Amino acid sequence: MAAAVATAPLPMLVSSALAAPLSIGLAADVTSMDPHFHLYVPNQNIADHVYDRLIHRDEKLYPSPGLALSWKTVDDLTWEMKLRPNVRFHDGSPFTAEDVKFSIERVPTIKDSPGLMTTYTRAIASIEVVDPLTIRFKTATPYPLVPNDLAIIPIVSKKAAANATSADFNSGKAAIGTGPFKFVRFSRGDRVELARNEAYWGPKPAWETVTFRILTNDASRVAALLSGDVDAIDNVPVPDLARIKKDANLQVVAKTGYRLIYFGLNQTEAAATHFSTKAGAPLGTNPLRDLRVRQAINKAISRDTIVGRVMEGAGTATAQLVNSGLPGYMTDLQPTSYDPNGARDLLAKAGYPEGFRMDLNGPNNRYLMDDQIVQAVAQMLGRVGITAAVDVMPAATFFPRNNKGEFAMSLVGWAPDSAEASSPLRALIATKDAQKGLGNFNVGYSNKKVDELIERAVVTVQPQAREKLLQEATRAAVDDVAIVPIHHQATVWAMKRTVRYPGRADERTHAMEFTPTAGTKN
Known part of the structure; x- marks a missing residue:
């Protein structure tokens, strides 16, 4: 393995201090x-x-x-x-x-x-x-x-x-x-x-x-x-x-960020309590365990509407875990097209021609326009037959509950601190495994094929080979609708x-x- 050495000085602060x-x-x-x-x-x-x-x-x-x-x-x-x-x-x-x-x-x-x-x-x-x-x-x-x-x-x-x-x-x-x-x-x-x-x-x-x-x-x-x-x-x-x-x-500074805004999908059977028929009777099973239902939700969301109207352009629609410039990004993986008719067809094939009711959660003070995004997605789901009961809350309340898997579908953001797709793959997609330190922020998804790709990627030394595995793992997770990516959020500061x-x-x-x-x- 080749040595990696860094010796450049740290260019982060001004050279003279002011008493201010x-x-x-x-x-x-x-x-x-x-x-x-x-x-x-x-x-x-x-x-x-x-x-x-x-x-x-x-x-x-x-x-x-x-x-x-x-x-x-x-x-x-x-x-x-x-x-x-x-x-x-x-x-x-x-x-x-x-x-x-x-x-x-x-x-x-x-x-x-x-x-x-x-x-x-x-x-x-x-x-x-x-x-x-x-x-x-x-x-x-x-x-x-x-x-x-x-x-x-x-x-x-x-x-x-x-x-x-x-x-x-x-x-x-x-x-x-x-x-x-x-x-x-x-x-x-x-x-x-x-x-x-x-x-x-x-x-x-x-x-x-x-x-x-x-x-x-x-x-x-x-x-x-x-x-x-x-x-x-x-x-x-x-x-x-x-x-x-x-x-x-005043002045404004905007930066296209690496934060992914997505919806986590709790696919465990325990989450079945969050779903019911339109009449209010328990479904008895978690519909998110069916790939067709997850695909229907993915197709029901208009990312262009969210980015263009809700965010007023302060984001970039996406279908993947990291944005351009980071290892694991794929130029051919485009955002899922808005297709309400296709969503309704998938729900019918999955056995839900009349749709169902479900809980939809998120924070209301963490991400840019977070509660508005949740409300907009609830309306979009309603158009394909899924009635979403929205419950947004302060981040301090939301995150501990979300990380315990208490919600069915929830709005979350993730920024890849390690500067490559291995960060969201390990934290959000990999099966929760405390011993391996995997899936710490996974709300309820598991796929052995994806796990194998992730675990192979993080031990692969050669950068090109590792990136290929990260891309394979990302594509497999996206195809399985492990989560529902929405956009990469821009960050805006204002100052005197x-x-x-x-x-x-x-x-x-x-x-x-x-x-x-x-x-x-x-």
């Missing part, structure tokens, strides 16, 4: 300051400020050295990383390989997590600390994605986090990282306050303090920006874009003209990447 505050309004709630508690982008976004990762990714998801200066293979089953010297945690204690080992081994021990990060740690069979700045990872089989996976795990302080609970992180007691900002205060549902780490190993952020205000209500978030209460907001509501663009004091932000393909809102506009004072 920054305030950002966030659309999604932050549920925990414990960076290992939940693989949930709003939490991980905040974690990026307080904690470092071994490998950083820029706004286009290209890797660069973080706490690891270089990485290479020692043999087919061993990866070695050389760590950055002279790095200290916020409490002044030195960063060493022991902290890396502790952080990775901590991931599967988290209690009551709505979604563990074990998908990205299970391949590691053992960890060897060679010396304070050298660490080796052993895998049971050749596994080329070790650097990709470890780029996702935040590194915490062993000294501060040993025996710490998630509550200890929320209080700040254990929230000790090496990142560009230090923890100041976390008030659930209200705000996160951070202060610049003056001893940061990299270039200092431009802001002395940062306040992330949790503003899940679209109107409140936009009002905070228009009134000047915050300097910037993320997830700009589509209906407010025109008004913001007309304001001479006194600040700048490049936008990120992974949707994250990084205070350290905001800079003051030349010649202005914030």
Whole structure:
């Protein structure tokens, strides 16, 4: 196996620090300051400020050295990383390989997590600390994605986090990282306050303090920006874009993101309770177990309507798991055409000529226009005979229930942090298997053929061969309607003209990447 080494400097922060505050309004709630508690982008976004990762990714998801200066293979089953010297945690204690080992081994021990990060740690069979700045990872089989996976795990302080609970992180007691900002205060549902780490190993952020205000209500978030209460907001509501663009004091930045918006389909027999006849009698079986029903749902949804009218163009219709530019994408796999007549025919062939009733769930404060998308899809399903009982709820309530498989059909989003199709394939499509760290976010799908392709892909070293397997697995999953892909979501930020932000393909809102506009004072 060829060695892989990265030695380029990290180009993420401005070179000079200014004594200025920054305030950002966030659309999604932050549920925990414990960076290992939940693989949930709003939490991980905040974690990026307080904690470092071994490998950083820029706004286009290209890797660069973080706490690891270089990485290479020692043999087919061993990866070695050389760590950055002279790095200290916020409490002044030195960063060493022991902290890396502790952080990775901590991931599967988290209690009551709505979604563990074990998908990205299970391949590691053992960890060897060679010396304070050298660490080796052993895998049971050749596994080329070790650097990709470890780029996702935040590194915490062993000294501060040993025996710490998630509550200890929320209080700040254990929230000790090496990142560009230090923890100041976390008030659930209200705000996160951070202060610049003056001893940061990299270039200092431009802001002395940062306040992330949790503003899940679209109107409140936009009002905070228009009134000047915050300097910037993320997830700009589509209906407010025109008004913001007309304001001479504001500017908008849009980025085509990698997040897939899709509907998960719970195909377990246990989910039969979510279905009934039009008269209200239990069906006694789960119709989603029939491929024809899943195909009918797929055909009943007009993606062009969702992207064009609901999203007003802030997305790209899709039929696959990743968008163009990422390994696993297929140019010939086009979005499923809207075909209500074909959907009705498939339902009749499956034994449901009159259709049926079902539950349809989703969050109402997580993704761009999420509750409106659920309502629109409910109307589309109604046109082919499926009466959908819509129930949307705050993300903090939705995700724990969805990850337990409590819903029949649910709107979810997924961003491939590992920058290839292996991420959604392992997390969303693979049969749930805690021992293997697979299917952590799978709501109820299983296909042995697809599982075999996924497991072959992630141990295939040669990039072209791996991509071919990822494409095969994706095509097999799409053909089986494992999930119902809708679109890849664009991300839109709005801000005062006194600040700048490049936008990120992974949707994250990084205070350290905001800079003051030349010649202005914030």
